[in-house]
Amino acid sequence: MTRITVTVDGASYTDEVEPRMLLVHYLREVVGKVGTVVGCDTSNCGACTVHLDGRSVKSCNVLAVQADGREVTTIEGLATNGELHPMQAAFHENHALQCGYCTPGMIMQAVDLLNENPNPTEDEIRQGMEGNLCRCTGYHNIVKAVAAAAGASERSDA
Amino acid sequence: MTAVDDRPTTEIGTARRRKEDRRLVTGRTRWTDNIQLPGMLHLAMVRSPFAHAKINGIETAEAKGAPNVIAVMTGHDIADIQGVNITAWPITPDQKSPDHLPMPLERVAHAGEIVAVVVARTAAAARDAAELVDVDYEELPAVLDLKAATTDEVLAHPDLGTNKSAFWQLDSKAGGTGGDIEEAIARAREGGIVIEREYRQQRLIPAFMEPRSTVVDPTGEQVVMWTATQAPHVLRFCIAATTGLPESKIRVIAPDVGGGFGGKLQSTPEEFITLAVARKLGKPCKYTETRSETMVSAHHGRDQWQKLTLTAEKDGTVTGLKVELLADLGAYAALVGGGVPVLGAWMFNAIYKFPAYQFNTTNYYTNKTWVDAYRGAGRPEATYAIERLMDELAAEVGVDPLEIREKNWIKHDEFPFTTVAGMTYDSGNYEAATARAKELFGYDELRAEQKRRRESGDPVQLGIGVSTFTEMCGLAPSRVLGSLNYGAGGWESASIRMLATGTVEVVTGASAHGQGHETAWSQIVADRLGVPFDSVEVLHGDTQIAPKGMDTYGSRSLVVGGEALVRAADKVIEKAKPIAAHLLEASVDDLEFSAGQFTVKGTDKGIGIGDVALATFAAHNYPEGVEPSIDADATFDPVNFSFPHGTHLCAMEVDTETGATRMRKYVCVDDIGNIINPLIVEGQVHGGLVQGIAQALWEGAEYDDQGTLVSGSFVDYTLPTTADTISFVTDHTTSPATSNSLGTKGVGEAGTIASTPAVVNAIVDAVRQFGVDDILMPCTPERVWKAIRSGGGTQDAATTPAQQAHFDEGTPNQDPAAGTTDGVVQ
Amino acid sequence: MIPAAFDYVAPTSLDDALAALAEAGDDAKVLAGGQSLLPILRMRLNAPEKVVDLGRIEALRGVRDGGDHVAIGAMTPYAEVVGDALVREHAGLLAKAVETVADPQIRHRGTVGGALVHADPAGDVGAPVLALDATMVVVGPGGERTVPAAEFFRDLFETAVDDGELLTEIRIPKHTGWGSAYEKFVRVSHQWSIVAVAATVRVEGGSIAEARVGLTNMGSTPLRATAVEQALVGSSASGLADACAAAAEGTNPPSDLNGDADYRRHLATVLTRRAVQKAMEG
Helix, strand or coil: CEEEEEEECCEEEEEEECCCCEHHHHHHHHHCCCCCCCCCCCCCCCCCEEEECCEEEEHHHCEHHHHCCCEEECHHHCCECCECCHHHHHHHHCCCCCCCCCHHHHHHHHHHHHHHCCCCCHHHHHHHCCCCCCCCCCCHHHHHHHHHHHHHHHHHHC | CCCCCCCCCCCCCCCCCCCCHHHHHCCCCCEHHHCCCCCCEEEEEEECCCCCEEEEEEECHHHHCCCCEEEEEEHHHHCCCCCCCCCCCCCCCCCCCCCCCCCCCCEECCCCCEEEEEEECCHHHHHHHHCCCEEEEEECCCCCCHHHHCCCCCCCCHHHCCCEEEEEEEEHHHHCCCECHHHHHHHHHHHCEEEEEEEEEEEECCCCCCCCEEEEECCCCCEEEEECCCCHHHHHHHHHHHHCCCHHHEEEECCECCCCCCCCCCCCHHHHHHHHHHHHHCCCEEEECCHHHHHHHCCEEEEEEEEEEEEECCCCCEEEEEEEEEEECCCCECCCCCHHHHCCCCCCCCCECCCEEEEEEEEECCCCCCECCCCCCCHHHHHHHHHHHHHHHHHHHCCCHHHHHHHHECCHHHCCEECCCCCEECCCCHHHHHHHHHHHHCHHHHHHHHHHHHHHCCCEEEEEEEEEEECCECCCCHHHHHHCCCCCCCCEEEEEEECCCCCEEEEECCCCCCCCHHHHHHHHHHHHHCCCHHHEEEECCECCCCCCCCCCCCCCHHHHHHHHHHHHHHHHHHHHHHHHHHHHCCCHHHEEEECCEEEECCCCCEEEHHHHHHHHHHCCCCCCCCCCCCCEEEEECCCCCECCEEEEEEEEEEECCCCCEEEEEEEEEEECECCCCHHHHHHHHHHHHHHHHHHHHCCCCCECCCCCECCCCCCCCCCCCHHHCCCCEEEECCCCCCCCCCCECCCCCHHHHHHHHHHHHHHHHHHHHHCCCCCCCCCCHHHHHHHHHHCCCCCCCCCCHHHCCCCCCCCCCCCHHHHCCCCCCC | CCCCCCEEECCCCHHHHHHHHHHHHHHEEEECCCCCHHHHHHCCCCCCCEEEECCCCHHHCCEEECCCEEEEECCCEHHHHHHCHHHHHHCHHHHHHHCCCCCHHHHHHCEHHHHHHHCCCCCCCHHHHHHCCCEEEEEECCEEEEEEHHHHEEECCEECCCCCCEEEEEEEECCCCCEEEEEEECCCCCCCCCEEEEEEEEEECCEEEEEEEEEECCCCCCEECHHHHHHHCCCEHHHHHHHHCCCCCCCCCCCECCECHHHHHHHHHHHHHHHHHHHHHC
16 A cells, blocks of 8 residues: 545545555545546546646546645536536536536546637647547537637636 | 427427536536445456357355455356346247346356356455456357358357247238338339348447446345436336346436446346345445446447348339348347347338338347347438438439439328338428528539549549438337337326425436436426426436336437326316315316416416415315325327438548548438427437447447457447547428427437438448449448449559549449448458 | 556656666566556556556656757657657657647656557557657666667567666657658547558758658558658659558558558558658648
C-alpha cells in the first residue's frame, strides 16, 4: 500500500492505496466521486475523463499513485454554488445527452477543449472531442453544445 | 398534411429541456455500479475461451484459498436455484431450443460463456482469484459460419441433432393478401425484370455505453435486484418463472441505465448468477462487467444472409418480392431471439404496392454469442434489403431511384392501405416527405455535381443514396403477439396519483434509459390535467413503484405507454368530476373541464383540480357512492401498430484511389405523427442515424476460425466519434397516427432503420459506373477499393495525376457478381 | 480492468531510476506516460512485479535547442511536442505526426519516449523520427550511448534499449525550412494507423532537392522508404507518382480486419504521393 494525498474537487484526501489502483477506481470507490464512470477497458471511450492538474486525462489510464500531490477535478466539481458550469448548461440547453453515461467525460473534455481553444470551428470541436464515445446522440447536439458554450463565453468576455 | 392540434395545449409540441439532465450533467447519477451495500461481496466470472467445449472438470481449490475470497462456485453449486435463460418467442410450435443455463454444467457453446464465479470481498481480489481457477476443457468441433451451419456437418448442440431452430413463412397467396409469388417470378422471367441479390446483414454489437452491472440484496423479505436493464418487469417474470423464487418476493430496480438499444432487454446469465450467489451466501453481491466481457457475452444483433428476388414489369412496376433469410441466432435462442427476423416479415414490402409477396426465414444455431434485438430488430434488415433492391431496379430500368419509388409507393390518398403482408397502414404521405427532403438536400445540384465529377474523371466520385423507409412501431397488439406465439402481451400501463399539495405522481411501466420519458410524460400530463410541467414527477423502473409494465423497446413507450397515460389522466378527470360538482353544488352534467379547472357552464363558478385533490385527500366532504380518491390507473393494449415513415437522402464521396468514403450531406424528413417534444425527437433521430450509418461504414463483429471474437474491444469494434460524423439536416412532415389519441407513431428506431441503406446506396451509386452493384457491410475502404478494382474501374495507384481516374462511362458492364466483395476479409 | 498487483516506485532522478531498474531486474516495467502500458496491465496481458514510474523526473521533460538539433526529453508529453515552437520550426514533420496520435486526453499523458520504446509498429512517432534521422540517447548502468534512429527499432515492440536502460532524449537534426506532411489512414479517428506515411522535403526552385520518407505499420518496425527518397530528388509536384510507386517495395505489412497486406501496400504508394505533395506545399 502506498500513501497518497490528492486534492479532488477542492478537498484534500489522504489514503493508503494499492499501487495498481486506477485513478478512476480511487475516485469512485475510495473518494466516492461516482459521477465519473468507466465505459471501457481500452481507454477508447473517454467516459472517465477528469482534469489532472488542469488538463484532461482518461482516469482509467492513470494510476492513483501517479496523482499523489496533484489536483483532480471531476464532473462533480464543475458547478459552483449550485450554478451549472456554462458547459453543463450548454449540454442541457442543447439536448447534448440522452442516457447521460458519456456525459461527465464529454463535458470534462469539452471544458478542456475550450480552455485550449476558446473559439473553435466545428471541425476543431469534432477533432477535439474524438477521444469520447457516445452511443445515443449521434454527436450532433454535443458538437452544437460545445459551440454554444464557446459562443456564450465569448459573449460574456466581450 | 400538417396536423392542427386543436387541444388547448401549451406543453405538447414544446421543446422542453429535459428534467433528467440536471443530475446527469452534474454527475449526481445512480448507475447500478455506484451502489455500495454493507458487507457487499464482489463477483468475477470465469469464462470459456473456447467456442465449443466439454467441461471435464473445474479445479477451484487454489482460488478458494486466495486472500479475501469467500466462495468459488460452478454450475453444480447453484444448479438448484440458478434458473434458465428462456426464450419468450418460439416462432413455431416445433422450434428447437437448446437449454440455456446461466452457468452450464457440462458443455459451453460459445466463447465467453461462464463456467465458474469467484466471490470475494473486493473486485480486485475476485479478479485475482478468477485467474487461479483451472478448467479442464475438451474442445469440440465448432460451427462458426451461418452457411456452414445449414449443412449440419458440425453441430452447435449435438443433442439437438441439427443446427436448424425453426422455419417461418408469410405468404401472400396463402394469407389471402396477395398473389402467388412463384407465378410472379415465372412471368417476370419471360417478359419482365428479375432482380436477384444476396445481401449480408453483418453481426453487430449494441455497445451501450454503460457496461452491465447487477447488485442483489437478499437480506430483506424481498430479494432486491438493481440491474442495468431495459426490462425490469420482463426480467422479474423470467426470474420467477425459472428459479423457484415467487414473483412477489422479487423486486427489480432499473436505476439510471446507460443506454440499451435492445442490448439490455435480455434476461442474462450474469443477472441470474448474481442472484443465485447472493441467495446462497445470504449477502449482498455485485457484478459489474468489463467492456471486453460485454462484447463477448451481451447479446449481439442482426447476422443474416438475405436471398432476395424482386420482379417487375419492364417499366419498373413491381410485381413480386420473395425473401429467403438465413438467420444466425448464435448459441442460444435469446429472449426475443428467433422472433427478430420474423419482425421483418411485414416490412420487406415497405411502402410499395407489391401484388405478390413471400417471406421465409430459417433460423440456425452456431457456436457464437447469442443474437437478439438491436435497435430496429428485424426492420432494419427488411428496410436495407428493399431499399437496396429499389436502387437496383432503378439502375436496371435506367431511371432515377426516386422515380422508381414514386412509381410504386402507396399514394397519400390511398390510406388506410392494407399491404400485401396484411398490415393496414393508417396514415402517411410519402410524396410530401420526399419533396421536402429533396428541397433540403439540393438534390438536383448534387446530381449535377455527380455528373461533373464523373465526366471529368475526378478521383473523388460522388454518390447519392435514397431510402424511403417505413417501419412498424408500438409493439404491440397483444392479440397479434399471441397469434405469433410470443410469450407475453404488448400492453402498457400508467397510474396517476393526485397528491394533496397539488403535485402529481405519474407511474409508467415503460422503463426509460435515456429516452427522456420523465420530460415527455410530464408534458402530456401537464396538458391533459392542466397542471404545471414542474409539478409532475414521473416514476418508473422499479417493480415495487411501477408494478405493471412491459418496459421500453420497439419504439413502444410513447405510442403504447403514452396512450395509457392519456387514459389514466382522463380517468382522473372523470373521477374528480362528481367531487368537483359536489363541492361546487352543481350538477355533474353542467361541469366543464379545461386547463385544470372545473367550471359550471354559464357561470364563473369553478374549482381547480388541485383543490379537488386536496378536498379528496381530506375527504371531509364528498358525494355519496363515490370513493374518496381521484387517482387512476389505465392499461392500454393497442389494436394496431403505427407506421412512421420518412425520406432519407445521403451524399457520399468515394476516394477511388483508396476506397475511403466521406459523408458529404445527410438529410432526413421523417413523419412520426404528432410530436410531443421536438428536442427529444431530434435527439432520437440523430442518434439513430449514426447507429445505422455505423452499420453501413464501420461496425462488424468478426470471429476468427477458432471462434474468438476478434473485434472484442473498442479498439477493434470501431465505433464512430465526433471526428467521423457530420451534422445532419432533419425535418418533419406530419400525418397523425390513428391508433392512439395523441397521434404519435414512435421515433426510437427510425434513424437506424432508414440510414443504413441510404449510405450503402450512395456508395454503390458512386461506383456503379465501375461495374459495382454491391459492397459488403461495413463498407470498409478496403472493400470499396477492391470492389472498384474487381469491377475493372481503377488502376494501381502508381499513376501520374494525368493518368488518374480515367474511368470512362463506357466501362464494360461486369457480371453483377464480379462487383461484390463476398468473402473478402472474412 | 484491474491490473495484477505490483510494487511501485517513482524516482525523482535518472540515477535513482536506473538503480531501481537494476534492483528489479527482468520483472520491472518502465512507466512513462502509461497510455499503452496501463491498458496492457488492465487486460493482464503483462504482470510486472515492479513498475518504475519516470513521471517525477523533471530532467527528462522538455524541449531544448541543441544547436544543430532539437533535443526532446523522452518524458515530454505529446501535447507539449505538438505545441513546441522549436519542434514546429525545425522538425515540423514530428509535430504533424504526433498531433494525430490517439486523442487529446492521451496526448496530454503519453510521451514521445514512451511511444518510441514501446515500439508499436502502428504508432505514429517512429516513422517521423526515422525519417528525420534522429539520434536517440540511451542511458544505462554503463553510462550514456547514442543510437541512430535507423538502428533503434529492432522488431515488433523491440528496440535498442536493453533491460536496465532508459531512453532519455531524442535529438532531431534541424530540418529548418523543410516542408512536411503526415498522411495517416484510419477508418475511425481514434484508431491506430492502418498505414501512415511521414514525408519531409526540401524544395529548391519548385523541385525536390532532398526528401525523407518514413512508413508506419508497413512491417514490424517503422520503415524508411529510401528508394522513394532518392527517386524524388529532382521531381516537381506534377511528377511524383512514378517516384512514389516503389514506396511499398520490400515491405511486409500485416493483414487484419482493416486491410490485407496487398491493400496496405497499395495505400502506402498513394499516401506517399499525397504526403510528398502536401510536404512540397509546406
